[in-house]
Amino acid sequence: MTDSARVRGRRPAQGEPVVDRALSLLATFDAEHRTLTLAELSRRAEIPPSSALRLANRLVDWGALERDDAGRFCVGLRLLEVATLAPRGHGLRQVALPFMNDLAEVTHQHVQLAVRDGMQAMLVERLSAHQAAPVDYRIGGRLPLHSTGVGLALLAFAPKEVQEELLSKPVYSEPDNRLIAADVLRRTLADVRRERLAIFRREDEHESIVSVAAPVFGRDDVVLGVVGVLVPKRVAQPRRLGLAVQTTARGISRELGAAATRL
Amino acid sequence: MTDSARVRGRRPAQGEPVVDRALSLLATFDAEHRTLTLAELSRRAEIPPSSALRLANRLVDWGALERDDAGRFCVGLRLLEVATLAPRGHGLRQVALPFMNDLAEVTHQHVQLAVRDGMQAMLVERLSAHQAAPVDYRIGGRLPLHSTGVGLALLAFAPKEVQEELLSKPVYSEPDNRLIAADVLRRTLADVRRERLAIFRREDEHESIVSVAAPVFGRDDVVLGVVGVLVPKRVAQPRRLGLAVQTTARGISRELGAAATRL
DNA sequence: AGGGGGATGCCAATCAATGGAACACCGATG
DNA sequence: CATCGGTGTTCCATTGATTGGCATCCCCCT
Numbered sequence: 001m002t003d004s005a006r007v008r009g010r011r012p013a014q015g016e017p018v019v020d021r022a023l024s025l026l027a028t029f030d031a032e033h034r035t036l037t038l039a040e041l042s043r044r045a046e047i048p049p050s051s052a053l054r055l056a057n058r059l060v061d062w063g064a065l066e067r068d069d070a071g072r073f074c075v076g077l078r079l080l081e082v083a084t085l086a087p088r089g090h091g092l093r094q095v096a097l098p099f100m101n102d103l104a105e106v107t108h109q110h111v112q113l114a115v116r117d118g119m120q121a122m123l124v125e126r127l128s129a130h131q132a133a134p135v136d137y138r139i140g141g142r143l144p145l146h147s148t149g150v151g152l153a154l155l156a157f158a159p160k161e162v163q164e165e166l167l168s169k170p171v172y173s174e175p176d177n178r179l180i181a182a183d184v185l186r187r188t189l190a191d192v193r194r195e196r197l198a199i200f201r202r203e204d205e206h207e208s209i210v211s212v213a214a215p216v217f218g219r220d221d222v223v224l225g226v227v228g229v230l231v232p233k234r235v236a237q238p239r240r241l242g243l244a245v246q247t248t249a250r251g252i253s254r255e256l257g258a259a260a261t262r263l
Numbered sequence: 264m265t266d267s268a269r270v271r272g273r274r275p276a277q278g279e280p281v282v283d284r285a286l287s288l289l290a291t292f293d294a295e296h297r298t299l300t301l302a303e304l305s306r307r308a309e310i311p312p313s314s315a316l317r318l319a320n321r322l323v324d325w326g327a328l329e330r331d332d333a334g335r336f337c338v339g340l341r342l343l344e345v346a347t348l349a350p351r352g353h354g355l356r357q358v359a360l361p362f363m364n365d366l367a368e369v370t371h372q373h374v375q376l377a378v379r380d381g382m383q384a385m386l387v388e389r390l391s392a393h394q395a396a397p398v399d400y401r402i403g404g405r406l407p408l409h410s411t412g413v414g415l416a417l418l419a420f421a422p423k424e425v426q427e428e429l430l431s432k433p434v435y436s437e438p439d440n441r442l443i444a445a446d447v448l449r450r451t452l453a454d455v456r457r458e459r460l461a462i463f464r465r466e467d468e469h470e471s472i473v474s475v476a477a478p479v480f481g482r483d484d485v486v487l488g489v490v491g492v493l494v495p496k497r498v499a500q501p502r503r504l505g506l507a508v509q510t511t512a513r514g515i516s517r518e519l520g521a522a523a524t525r526l
Numbered sequence: 527a528g529g530g531g532g533a534t535g536c537c538a539a540t541c542a543a544t545g546g547a548a549c550a551c552c553g554a555t556g
Numbered sequence: 557c558a559t560c561g562g563t564g565t566t567c568c569a570t571t572g573a574t575t576g577g578c579a580t581c582c583c584c585c586t
Contacts, residue, residue, distance in 0.1 A: 017542070018281045018574070019318060023325045029348045039532055048576050053534065055282060062286045066351070071533080075349040077380045080387075083346035084403030085292045086338040088329070094402075098393045105368060117326075117340045124343075130361045139357075140347025280573070281543070302563055311545050316565070334564080 021047055022055050026064065026075070031138055035074040088115055092225050093125050096216070096252045100127055100227060103248045107241065110135060110230040112213075114143065114150040116158055119166060121151040124225065133207065133232050146185060147174035149200040149211030150228040156192035157215050157223035163189065175204055196249075197242050198226075201233065208233035212241045214249035218256045227252065284310055285318050289327065289338070294401055298337040351378050355488050356388050359479070359515045363390055363490060366511045370504065373398060373493040375476075377406065377413040379421055382429060384414040387488065396470065396495050409448060410437035412463040412474030413491040419455035420478050420486035426452065438467055459512075460505050461489075464496065471496035475504045477512035481519045490515065 028036060028044040036044070042052040056073055059065040063078025084090045096113050104111045104127045113125040121143040137143065145151040145158075145166060155163060171180045192198045202209045213228030227249050229241055291299060291307040299307070305315040319336055322328040326341025347353045359376050367374045367390045376388040383405040400406065408414040408421075408429060418426060434443045455461045465472045476491030490512050492504055 017321060019285045019321045020325065022282045022285070023322075023327065026345050027325075029345060031348065034348050034350050034354065037532075038534090049533075050535085050576055050578095051574085054574085058280060058282045059286075062283070062290075064286065066349075068350075074351075075345060077349055077352055077378070077385055079342065080346040080349050080352045081385065081403045081405070082289050082292060082338060083343040084401070085294065085297050086329075086340055086343050087297050087331075088337075089340055089343045090402065091297065098391055101364075101367070101390065101392065104364070115340070122340055122344065127364065128361055129364065138347070139353065140344045142344070300563075301565090312564075313545055313547095313566085314543085317543085 018055070021045070021051070022059060025052065025055055025059065026079075029075055031141065035068060035072040037072050041073055088117075088224070089124050092216070092256075095255045096225070096227065097125065099248045099251045099255075100125065103227070103229065103244060104129060106244060107229055107231070110137075112137070112150055112211075112228045112230065113225060114154065114213075114228070115225040116145070116154040116162075117142070119145060119162065121145055121148065121154050123150075133209070133230075135209070135230060137230075144174055146171050146180060147200065147202070149198050149213035149230075150226045152188065152192055152200055153198035153213040153215050153226040153228070154223070156189040156198065175202060195242075197246055198228075199238055199242070210236040210238060210241075212238060212245050214242075214246045216249050216256065217253040224256065281318070284308070284314070285322060288315065288318055288322065289342075292338055294404065298331060298335040300335050304336055351380075351487070352387050355479070355519075358518045359488070359490065360388065362511045362514045362518075363388065366490070366492065366507060367392060369507060370492050370494070371395065373400075375400070375413055375474075375491045375493065376488060377417065377476075377491070378488040379408070379417040379425075380405070382408060382425065384408055384411065384417050386413075395493075396472070398472070398493060400493075407437055409434050409443060410463065410465070412461050412476035412493075413489045415451065415455055415463055416461035416476040416478050416489040416491070417486070419452040419461065438465060460509055461491075462501055462505070473499040473501060473504075475501060475508050477505075477508045479512050479519065480516040487519065 024045045025041060025047070028041055033040070033044075038049060038053055038056065041056060042049040045052060047055070056065060060067060060073075060076070063076045065073050066076040067073055092115065093113060100111045100113060108129045108131060110129075110133075111127045112123060114121045114123050116122075123137055123139050123141050123143065126137060126139050143151050145155040155166065167182050167185065171182070171185060172178065173180055196214055198213045200211045200213075202211065209230055210233050211228055211230045213226045215223045216225045216227060218224040227245060229245055231241065287308045288304060288310070291304055296303070296307075301312060301316055301319065304319060305312040308315060310318070319328060323330060323336075323339070326339045328336050329339040330336055355378065356376060363374045363376060371392045371394060373392075373395050374390045375386060377384045377386050379385075384407070386400055386402055386404050386406065389400060389402050406414050408418040418429065430445050430448065434445070434448060435441065436443055459477055461476045463474050463476075465474065472493055473496050474491050474493045476489045478486045479488045479490060481487040490508060492508055494504065
């Protein structure tokens, strides 16, 4: 970092591989920034404009990025084309969708499909009826494993290491910031495992929401994901919903080839 | 290409940029090959195994790829996370989905949402009722602009250059390989533009299928995509379906801010 | 007119990228 | 049990693809 290092073609790559830099360009996009100018791209990825342009152009050539009529960059369809091949995402989605549709028709509420990715849940699919309450959970978005229905269900059936890692640090509930005692959470998870159903009440300032979720099993009794519904507290009938969600989850599991014992 | 060029660290990159090689790794995946071994990856991308492994590992680190328990590579969730930010894909999808749901509930058939990408149509969303006939159109998959309902609707409202380019070469209908005369296609497109509705009959060996599609407009009367339904010929009621599809398309267009004149 | 910001082309200096070789491993075949 | 073909992985000397500061152009806003 000495100022002597200011010559023409100095410090190429700065130690970071090209591929990583290209990927970091992709990572600069998020739900609030779906289109970015070159300057923004450059700043957010911390790559000099000239380099950012060169890399971005390569991504555009391939189709990972596109430029709109204003010249701004945005994520391209080609990326979507490849991404839909993700087995954990759309593979699961494909068999789950018809069942989710049925559930949506019956409940007229938001129906979600989520999988665990590391220490977070990722929303793979969401069906929303017209009249359902607006929530800003976004497909492709991430949710905490604690303090959502789908998250709790995923956590409860996750490998021990994952649970322990999450429990090793203090856990705070999401909308309001209250500490959740580790042993309380442990007991909750045990309940979820026993019932094969997670129920989470999310107290929001405007309207409280109840989310109910059940695990989807694949072969070898591995949990591949969870389905859940999101309903306003005032109309919630957790018991009836629970049965409906469990039934849906079972249907998907059966199609996925889950061992009959689990069903 | 002389054999003299066979030394240790010779010919790095072979002229192809690293980023392109990494992307070509992603491109080796398709619907028939959702998981690949390193050797397959290497062969399909035409990259030496050692280089392929190095690049693939970087993609894995970032999350673009994942390795399953057998060590095989597959597309990762992180890619899906970024890809859902594509404005032309999921942006459109988000507002269209509730309307599509309504249409699906009424028709109990496949409902599709597609956009044009270059000289092809790309399926952005597909809702399938349980009882709907099986078709292997896949989300993220590509369809020809001629010889599908959604394709014709997209083509009819595409820029003149696109239409001319497609018409400049002989066009063959898709399942059966019959030549479609250019002037016939021109007339069809004119009809589609006038009616704001495309109807295409796909004669398959097992079962003939009718697809009905209507354009979705955004601001400035730009066509952002099309919605369509797919029904078996024996139960098709094109006129009723046409109205339903047009209504759905209008609903989406309105929400997208299309000028009232177009509606 | 002038100034600030963004986009893009250029180019010499250099280090990240490269692929062959070597090794470990596995399952199938003789 | 040895052999063989195939796969996955590490290692490393060589070198050309990558780099970012600079100059230029363009547009918008005073």
